[in-house]
Amino acid sequence: MTNIIATPLDTDMHQRLNAVEASVVLYTDTPLNLNSGTTLGPVDVAYHTYGRLNAEKSNVVVVCHALTGDQHVVLPHPLTGKPGWWSSLIGPGKVIDTDHFFVICSNVLGGCMGTTGPRSTDPATGHPYMLDFPVITVADTVRVQVALLDHLGIDQAFAVIGGSMGGMQVLEWAAHYPERVFCALPIATCARYSAQNIAFDEVGRQAIMADLDWCGGRYLLEGRIPHKGLAVARMAAHITYLSEAALTRKFGRKLQGKDKVSFGFEADFEVESYLRHQGSTFVERFDANSYLYITRAMDYFDMPSEYDGHLAHAFRNTPVHFCVISFSSDWLFPTRDSQAIVRALNAAAASVSFVEVQSDKGHDAFLLDEPEFHDTVRGFLSGMSERRGLSFVREAP
Amino acid sequence: MTNIIATPLDTDMHQRLNAVEASVVLYTDTPLNLNSGTTLGPVDVAYHTYGRLNAEKSNVVVVCHALTGDQHVVLPHPLTGKPGWWSSLIGPGKVIDTDHFFVICSNVLGGCMGTTGPRSTDPATGHPYMLDFPVITVADTVRVQVALLDHLGIDQAFAVIGGSMGGMQVLEWAAHYPERVFCALPIATCARYSAQNIAFDEVGRQAIMADLDWCGGRYLLEGRIPHKGLAVARMAAHITYLSEAALTRKFGRKLQGKDKVSFGFEADFEVESYLRHQGSTFVERFDANSYLYITRAMDYFDMPSEYDGHLAHAFRNTPVHFCVISFSSDWLFPTRDSQAIVRALNAAAASVSFVEVQSDKGHDAFLLDEPEFHDTVRGFLSGMSERRGLSFVREAP
Structure with missing residues (x-):
């Protein structure tokens, strides 16, 4: 010890x-x-x-x-x-x-x-x-x-x-x-x-497994990390941690550093930017396979x-x-x-x-x-x- | 005409x-x-x-x-x-x-x-x-x-x-x-x-874009299809179309063709199997880029x-x-x-x-x-x- x-x-x-x-x-x-x-x-x-x-x-x-x-x-x-x-x-x-x-x-x-x-x-x-x-x-x-x-x-x-x-x-x-x-x-x-919670967990797991960098779970041996899949899993889960009222109060339809929408797929809305940030910071500290195992335990x-x-x-x-x-x-x-x-x-x-x-x-x-x-x-x-x-x-x- | x-x-x-x-x-x-x-x-x-x-x-x-x-x-x-x-x-x-x-x-x-x-x-x-x-x-x-x-x-x-x-x-x-x-x-x-709905749309879009087969949107020219990303997008969205009560009534924690859990990552629960099916059938009939554009319109x-x-x-x-x-x-x-x-x-x-x-x-x-x-x-x-x-x-x- x-x-x-x-x-x-x-x-x-x-x-x-x-x-x-x-x-x-x-x-x-x-x-x-x-x-x-x-x-x-x-x-x-x-x-x-x-x-x-x-x-x-x-x-x-x-x-x-x-x-x-x-x-x-x-x-x-x-x-x-x-x-x-x-x-x-x-x-x-x-x-x-x-x-x-x-x-x-x-x-x-x-x-x-x-x-x-x-x-x-x-x-x-x-x-x-x-x-x-x-x-x-x-x-x-x-x-x-x-x-x-x-x-x-x-x-x-x-x-x-x-x-x-x-x-x-x-x-x-x-x-x-x-x-x-x-x-x-x-x-x-x-x-x-609940069934709904299992469903959300399954979405997260499928997002991770869909990432080619997951390599059938062997990414550590391949020197790769399924960043994108894990980020998507985190983004989906993160929505479930909040409430619609909280999201509306915190973000509503506020735009991210702009006056009008971009008519494109960049993060126009603050809530998009926030979610992307949640995804990208999470992957720095969490292991994708751990995410699979712990959600399965739940x-x-x-x-x-x-x-x-x-x-x-x-x-x-x-x-x-x-x-x-x-x-x-x-x-x-x-x-x-x-x-x-x-x-x-x-x-x-x-x-x-x-x-x-x-x-x-x-x-x-x-x-x-x-x-x-x-x-x-x-x-x-x-x-x-x-x-x-x-x-x-x-x-x- | x-x-x-x-x-x-x-x-x-x-x-x-x-x-x-x-x-x-x-x-x-x-x-x-x-x-x-x-x-x-x-x-x-x-x-x-x-x-x-x-x-x-x-x-x-x-x-x-x-x-x-x-x-x-x-x-x-x-x-x-x-x-x-x-x-x-x-x-x-x-x-x-x-x-x-x-x-x-x-x-x-x-x-x-x-x-x-x-x-x-x-x-x-x-x-x-x-x-x-x-x-x-x-x-x-x-x-x-x-x-x-x-x-x-x-x-x-x-x-x-x-x-x-x-x-x-x-x-x-x-x-x-x-x-x-x-x-x-x-x-x-x-x-x-609402902000929450934008958030779910963004998860779906990120799931599609995370798929390497999306090829920066040019998958049709590359002869590839981002099946996995689109399926994950559909799975996440599909949960939002139902209610917890409906999921509990329809599936609850019922197992899919087995008596006990597998202690693995196959679809143990009916709700997992159902969601995977929703994802895989959707990709047969829908275009990933259309999904991006129509969610953006919403x-x-x-x-x-x-x-x-x-x-x-x-x-x-x-x-x-x-x-x-x-x-x-x-x-x-x-x-x-x-x-x-x-x-x-x-x-x-x-x-x-x-x-x-x-x-x-x-x-x-x-x-x-x-x-x-x-x-x-x-x-x-x-x-x-x-x-x-x-x-x-x-x-x-």
Whole structure:
């Protein structure tokens, strides 16, 4: 296990943040058993921690990232330089206060930021796995996260939190490791991935596979990168992260640096320019095969099917306290998906609170500075901290 | 002008239908003036007629097709063999009864089924236009349709009807040629194309342009076809034609001819298989460059902008009678888009009826056998026929 300080501790804030960028090799003796029936090992796990673990190891917050996220939750992303994807929510004095909590986030299995995925070297061949990487599930990803906590000697996470595919992981944690989770916050997510979402994923995959530079998945060996296909996949997906209201408010029919349309195919409209930018920046930081594998893991996510169609059975007698959050304009994971989770939790007599945050920002709202959302998380964590009798190790600022 | 009977008159129904497949060359002396400021000519116009023109030439129904439609409204499509795209609505004894009405539908300007488009030969070079084809607008398309009616010696259409981009054409007819239209039925459409719709169009265009076989638009000269890119464009667009409810009802998470998932990237789910099929059949009948041009025409559609933002001014003192129809689950052209049209028509003191059809079938509903939709059209046309004093030439069945 190597600990690397990713960013120079040049400010008080960074010192308080106590960011640690680390990676560990797991499943070296016994390989990981996957849902597909195959095994995988060894498995590199790249992760970040923020804050300090208290003596009781009771202040751990596990953050689960979404499809295109990674462990750079608070620290700037090394490839884009942009702020960490949840730096609005997490940090010293923030909603998830790293002065109080010890935050852990690992790159998902199949990812491309250090955790073993299709770009990693297959020890059997010495080449990247590419399409020889096994198809993984959300449950497999969570299995690795639990193994990471074992490795760190942490019995129970105080909270597990995540949005979108991160929320699916939260549900897996609560269902399969209830004794390892005190409270769970599945946000803007679902227990059963919808036909429409599978359809959008399939469009993205076909866009990647249509790119001749994908080379049947072997682009790394051919020295090529399916930039165009991956950009199209990102563009299509990005529309689903927003709402029509947000697109209209943000862009409407505004033209990009011109007074009138060009009567051509350049980006006349700001929304076109914005989408093209989303596509072209994404390909700099993401691996096309990882995109295939992680979307496939989401397609396969169907918790009720594990329990003969009864989601409530996944949470029978659960000790976990839940806070389910949805956003009113999210059409990728609409509120009714969260309501289905809440109904199941109620039927399982679980402790659950539910908030539908009013927002016109679509699915993306969970990544943004939405006051009602942040207030909800803050209030829930505060109440749960009290109930858990959390003794914080407070550091001088 | 050549008249070709497309289908052998082997049944009574076909005889009653009196289908005529025709084409005409217009703008031979004076070219067509386009919104872009350029000109185009001559212009081939491919069209179908169904039914018989009455002596007063007062029973004409102009049908305007959508992005990927064409003039094969009732007759089976020559390339796919599928029934005409509005054969549920139009035909002998149907809602738009070809025993009473004389139906005309022409392939849009920029199309690929006989009307001049990017695949047509540029008389200046002897090669296909390809990207030298001028960017056209919905107004340009309607200009050609009006010229076709001039050519046929028809002063006024009894009705102009169309859904989606066809509805945009209906609005253009009513706004710019009010004396040529007795009644107008804009269906599942808008007066101002939204940022979200531009965004989806742009994804489709980028998917096509990302295909190396597109060859910078010159694929016809290179003997190649950007099948994969066009298929991805179609797949992405097709999702927007449906609704989540329809996708869930029709497919849900049903597997395609298997009991369990494959843990691979083949089409495990029926919805994937369906989408792939939509993509692969589309490329057999549609031209990739036409797709670029026609989506661009939609992007540019913004009637209020022609009237300083006041759509009502487009219809001031209009003699046209309107029937505006939307579908409750249509998220591509949601009901609020139709309401904006109705508000403008009300402000212009126009004669307008408005129905939001309750349907969970999404935008596609306008192409389907939706009883409430069909009843609405039937009732409106019946009332309008009476008001117009239409004398039908009834034929023996």
